[in-house]
Amino acid sequence: VPVTSGSSISAPRRLAAPWLDRWLAGHATELVAVRRRLHSRPELGYAEHETTALLVERLTAAGLAPRVLPSGTGVTCDVGSGSRVVALRADIDALPLMDVKEVPYASTVPGVCHACGHDAHTTMVLGAALALAGAPELGGRVRVIFQPAEESVPGGALDAIDGGVLKDVERIFALHCDPRLATGRVGLRTGPITAACDQVSVRLTGPGGHTARPHNTVDLVYALGKVITGVPGLLSRRADPRHGMSLVWGAVESGVAPNTIPRDGVLRGTVRMLSRDAWDSAEALVRGLIAEVAAPTGAVADVHYVQGVPPVVNDATSVGLLRAGTASALGPDAADDTEQSLGGEDFAWYLSHVPGALARLGVRSPAAAGPALDLHQPSFDIDEDALAVGVRLLVHTALTVLG
Secondary structure, three states: OOOOOOOOOOOOOHHOOOOHHHHHHHHHHHHHHHHHHHHHHOOOOOOHHHHHHHHHHHHHOOOOOOOOOOOOOEEEEEEEEEOOOEEEEOOOOOOOOOOOOOOOOOOOOOOOOOOOOHHHHHHHHHHHHHHOOOOOOOOOOEEEEEEOOOOOOOOOHHHHHHHOOOOEEEEEEEEEEEEEOOOOOEOOOEEEEEOEEEEEEEEEEEEEEEOOOHHHHOOOOHHHHHHHHHHHHHHHOOOOHOOOOEEEEEEEEEOOOEEOOEEEEEEEEEEOOOOOOHHHHHHHHHHHHHHHHHHHOOOOOEEEEEEEEOOOEEHHHHHHHHHHHHHHHHHOOEEEEEEOOOOOOHHHHHHOOEEEEEEEEEEEEOOOOOOOOOOOOOOOOOOOOHHHHHHHHHHHHHHHHHH
16 A cells, blocks of 8 residues: 655654554455455344454454453454553444445345445454554553444444443544545544434324315325425424534335325434534424424324434544544645534444544545445445555554554
8 A cells, every 4th residue: 555654743753663564564465354254244233243253363363352342242452551541443233235246255144234334444443453462662552442233223332331441541533434535545524523313203193084085084194294394394494504403204104095094104214413412402303393293284193213323523632633643654645624424423422431533534446437336335345455544544543642
């Protein structure tokens, strides 16, 4: 992987030592092999048993002492010694999608696929741990956290935190694959970088009847339509627009016959926002709007609201440390400002306890043609040269903090 040496940002002298270059030169092929093994054997949240076993095996072989998390899957491990601790987190679960890629490492598990890059995240944090295990004195401990069930709600991060992974941690960092950025580029942002994400389900009920006599019944389909269009519209006027609050329906179910008014119908969607304060009050606001819109139709609304994850809000000092780590690892021009996303990410739970930051790592080949393959698509893949870039960035960022 071509890397520009040198940096305009002051960094500890050991960052210029050749040990990391030697390790990467000798293990780049191994990193690709690990990622392909994970990609071909994906596992859903809380079922990541093979992935956990692989991590324990590799970390133990490097002379480290990994510990399986109390949830039964996921691993944590410290590298180095001392009172100061910086954490690096990876998510290890896959998605319930069919892998449609025609590659040798395609998923062999029907209906399960690493379509969000978690296999790459896992490989990069594992690589960082293995590289650091053979490094000179670190000036403290680097704790690697391989967390299960990021794609679940409210997220496996809560189980990892309950398992003690943040004990003594002063800062925590994570990388997320970004298929819009070229390999070797890093996206950074201070403040909210991802959104809070909640789930809402609405069941409307009424007596039903014949479409010839809607005046004698409650027109459920009409009522559903009013909620579908009215609630998001009102939400945009009742919520502070600076909070980026958005309600989008993803599913609607009602009725079977063209001449029958159904007795019930269901809507399901997500509520997203970039403000922690807005997240705290979102449920009451959405419930009130649904009741307000449904009432004139005569339908009875039963609302089930599940609070998911808060927004990821990057700490300014931690972003500065990531920027310094990026400069030391990849050169002074490798970092880009990145935009906010309304996607959810349970890394936010860690940031409720300790300062830290999430960075976006470019995984698009500079030679790639055509539109980028977005996350959560069954055809998603990465430029595997990005694995070594991620290891380099994680190591340099950890050493910058401990320096």
